[in-house]
Amino acid sequence: MIWQKAVAILIGYGFGLFQTAFIIGKLNHIDIRDYGSGNSGTTNAMRTLGKKSGFITYFGDMFKAVLALLATYFLFSKSCDGHQFLIALYTGFGVILGHNFPFYMNFRGGKGIAAFSGLVVGLLIFDWKFFAFGFVIFFGTLFITKYVSLSSLVLMFCFFIEMIVFGQLKMIHGLHDTDRPEAYILAFILMALSFIRHRENIKRLLSGTERRIGSKKEEKNE
Numbered sequence: 001m002i003w004q005k006a007v008a009i010l011i012g013y014g015f016g017l018f019q020t021a022f023i024i025g026k027l028n029h030i031d032i033r034d035y036g037s038g039n040s041g042t043t044n045a046m047r048t049l050g051k052k053s054g055f056i057t058y059f060g061d062m063f064k065a066v067l068a069l070l071a072t073y074f075l076f077s078k079s080c081d082g083h084q085f086l087i088a089l090y091t092g093f094g095v096i097l098g099h100n101f102p103f104y105m106n107f108r109g110g111k112g113i114a115a116f117s118g119l120v121v122g123l124l125i126f127d128w129k130f131f132a133f134g135f136v137i138f139f140g141t142l143f144i145t146k147y148v149s150l151s152s153l154v155l156m157f158c159f160f161i162e163m164i165v166f167g168q169l170k171m172i173h174g175l176h177d178t179d180r181p182e183a184y185i186l187a188f189i190l191m192a193l194s195f196i197r198h199r200e201n202i203k204r205l206l207s208g209t210e211r212r213i214g215s216k217k218e219e220k221n222e
Contacts, residue, residue, distance in 0.1 A: 004080050008072045008087050009094035015068035016098020019109060020060030021045040024053050033108055040102075041110030043148060058114045065095040065118025073125060085126050085174035089186045092119030096190065100197060111197040113152045116190065120159070126174035133162055146212035149201035156194040163187040 021040045025032035028049060032040050035048040042061065046054025072091045073084060080087050092115075099115040101107040120134045137158045141151040164187075166172045167180045175183060195202070204210035 004076050005090045008090040012068045012091040012094020013098035015064045016095040017102050018064045021057040039110050042114050061114035062118040065115045066122045068095050069122030082176050086179040156191045160187045160191040
């Protein structure tokens with residue numbers, strides 16, 4: 001199954017290279033990375049080009065992950081029977097790598113939260129729990145704290161915890177018992193990558209200088 005995992009990552013990376021904010025910026029004759037936080041993601045697109053561009057960016061980055069998962073799901077429907085949940089995680093990992101580190105943009109992309117949300121939506125093929133818990137966790141944290149960055153980090157941390165808890169309780173439909181350790185490792189890598197990409201946000205959260213949603217300037221989250 002090694003080659004299927006490698007192909008899943010490559011397919012995911014290919015889908016991740018579709019940089020919605022970068023494309024919208026070029027249509028407006030700018031490089032989105034020269035403005036705001038310097039990231040090619042939802043928050044920076046919204047801050048720089050307006051709410052409409054921000055929403056288009058989010059859904060574009062989210063759907064590319066969903067499409068990538070569907071592509072590998074059908075591609076490996078027979079050869080990876082019983083292991084498709086793990087293949088989906090590898091695909092999502094590839095999408096986030098492509099989104100965060102696009103080779104044609106000198107590896108300067110976004111922070112991967114919109115793409116990760118697409119992974120969670122795509123996992124509805126197998127199980128509803130990650131989507132339901134993720135929705136409540138993200139928007140619940142956002143409602144309480146008004147920090148997009150903190151909500152994103154809490155979402156990633158809880159996804160890692162959920163993967164272990166649901167996995168150990170054998171409550172993840174489609175996750176083969178032998179794949180559980182690998183799934184936990186992938187979830188941890190996704191969480192760690194998110195924290196690394198949000199390191200400046202973390203510094204501002206700790207110092208109390210991170211801006212809340214609704215303030216004059218939005219967080220430099222994506």
